[in-house]
Amino acid sequence: MKDLEKYIQTYFGIQRDDLEKIASLFTPQKIAKGDYYLKQGMYCQTLSFIRSGLFRIYAPQDGKEITQWISGKDYFITELSSFIFNTPAKWNIQALSDTTLYTINKESYQKLGIMVPKWHELEKLFIARCFSILEDRIFNLLSLSAEERYQSFFTAYPELFNQVPLQYIASLLGMTPETFSRIRKKPQVSDTSKHIP
Amino acid sequence: MKDLEKYIQTYFGIQRDDLEKIASLFTPQKIAKGDYYLKQGMYCQTLSFIRSGLFRIYAPQDGKEITQWISGKDYFITELSSFIFNTPAKWNIQALSDTTLYTINKESYQKLGIMVPKWHELEKLFIARCFSILEDRIFNLLSLSAEERYQSFFTAYPELFNQVPLQYIASLLGMTPETFSRIRKKPQVSDTSKHIP
DNA sequence: CAAAATTCTTGACCTATATCAAGCAAAGCC
DNA sequence: GGCTTTGCTTGATATAGGTCAAGAATTTTG
Numbered sequence: 001m002k003d004l005e006k007y008i009q010t011y012f013g014i015q016r017d018d019l020e021k022i023a024s025l026f027t028p029q030k031i032a033k034g035d036y037y038l039k040q041g042m043y044c045q046t047l048s049f050i051r052s053g054l055f056r057i058y059a060p061q062d063g064k065e066i067t068q069w070i071s072g073k074d075y076f077i078t079e080l081s082s083f084i085f086n087t088p089a090k091w092n093i094q095a096l097s098d099t100t101l102y103t104i105n106k107e108s109y110q111k112l113g114i115m116v117p118k119w120h121e122l123e124k125l126f127i128a129r130c131f132s133i134l135e136d137r138i139f140n141l142l143s144l145s146a147e148e149r150y151q152s153f154f155t156a157y158p159e160l161f162n163q164v165p166l167q168y169i170a171s172l173l174g175m176t177p178e179t180f181s182r183i184r185k186k187p188q189v190s191d192t193s194k195h196i197p
Numbered sequence: 198m199k200d201l202e203k204y205i206q207t208y209f210g211i212q213r214d215d216l217e218k219i220a221s222l223f224t225p226q227k228i229a230k231g232d233y234y235l236k237q238g239m240y241c242q243t244l245s246f247i248r249s250g251l252f253r254i255y256a257p258q259d260g261k262e263i264t265q266w267i268s269g270k271d272y273f274i275t276e277l278s279s280f281i282f283n284t285p286a287k288w289n290i291q292a293l294s295d296t297t298l299y300t301i302n303k304e305s306y307q308k309l310g311i312m313v314p315k316w317h318e319l320e321k322l323f324i325a326r327c328f329s330i331l332e333d334r335i336f337n338l339l340s341l342s343a344e345e346r347y348q349s350f351f352t353a354y355p356e357l358f359n360q361v362p363l364q365y366i367a368s369l370l371g372m373t374p375e376t377f378s379r380i381r382k383k384p385q386v387s388d389t390s391k392h393i394p
Numbered sequence: 395c396a397a398a399a400t401t402c403t404t405g406a407c408c409t410a411t412a413t414c415a416a417g418c419a420a421a422g423c424c
Numbered sequence: 425g426g427c428t429t430t431g432c433t434t435g436a437t438a439t440a441g442g443t444c445a446a447g448a449a450t451t452t453t454g
Binding site for chain 1: 440441442443444
Binding site: 362363364369374375377379381382 | 431
């Protein structure tokens with residue numbers, strides 16, 4: 001479980017012994033490609049750290065599927081509001097590949113706050129960072145064209161483009177697969193091939 | 198400062214004595230119409246509770262102003278990432294009317310975590326709720342038409358429509374003032390006037 | 395490895411929304 | 425109370441991006 005410990009250490013900046021306490025509450029889990037971590041309407045009972053593989057968070061709407069986000073290695077996954085506030089999940093969370101996780105249930109999660117006094121504060125900072133990322137995403141949706149959103153996302157997450165069906169990326173950027181495909185076909189500004197004689 | 202106390206009590210569910218401790222760290226402040234609570238590039242040093250009046254959070258982009266949100270009475274206001282992580286502010290926060298606030302500076306804010314043991318946890322829950330609201334907003338931007346977004350926002354915040362310039366609402370919904378105006382002109386489904394003989 | 399299922403691309407066409415421009419209405423100000 | 429500023433509406437026109445449909449390319453599966 002070194003990867004989880006390492007992540008928490010770099011991200012949360014926490015003591016060695018606290019770190020082991022935290023990690024010991026997580027248990028390994030596997031979810032096969034196509035299976036669900038969470039289905040819409042259920043009550044999310046777990047929080048997980050993705051060790052390997054990819055998940056898609058999405059919801060059906062008007063006969064389409066709106067992809068909200070794609071999460072991979074070294075990300076936490078859960079439906080925050082369902083997990084914390086005990087509400088029915090708004091999203092489906094499905095494995096896009098065979099995946100391995102470290103998972104904690106609610107009961108153990110409660111213990112975290114008792115065992116590690118700084119836990120709530122660290123978690124607060126973590127969620128605040130996520131909040132800020134969503135704010136930026138909203139700003140992009142409000143102010144950028146489809147092509148600019150593509151560029152911005154490609155710059156930030158280039159590795160995703162050969163790991164998941166592109167239609168999902170199109171959806172989370174707020175465009176159709178066709179528009180996505182046409183943007184990709186265009187010669188990109190950063191493409192230097194045309195300068196080679 | 199009863200309004201702040203009442204808000205914290207209902208929202209955070211906190212003990213009477215803790216409540217007073219918390220409230221005592223905030224000091225009253227006024228910001229006149231048109232003045233700024235925060236300007237882009239500055240380091241946000243305060244967190245405030247809006248007692249009265251309205252603020253607009255926005256950023257310039259390509260010669261336009263993108264309104265990110267409008268906040269009023271009983272909302273907290275700050276730039277979370279700037280305040281917590283000490284980064285330059287991405288947004289401007291401007292008073293749309295004469296406003297009164299209860300404000301806490303960083304130093305006193307640090308004390309909150311010490312004085313009220315549950316503070317970090319409560320704050321975590323609060324930010325988690327904000328996170329969830331942003332998620333919903335993204336879903337709306339990804340899945341709804343301009344008119345549907347208008348309806349959804351109008352249902353949620355009808356009182357805003359006669360308190361702030363409508364162009365700001367248009368902007369935060371991701372449409373131009375012209376489109377906004379045209380949507381408003383259309384007979385609304387919920388408009389029953391046509392049934393009166 | 396072939397068949398089936400997905401995913402991606404491409405073209406033709408369409409429509410929601412943007413842009414530009416002008417006039418009108420309301421609000422703030424000496 | 426007129427003048428100025430700011431905000432809203434409306435029309436004409438343009439365009440980014442959507443839709444539909446078909447085919448090509450992958451990937452998955454028995």
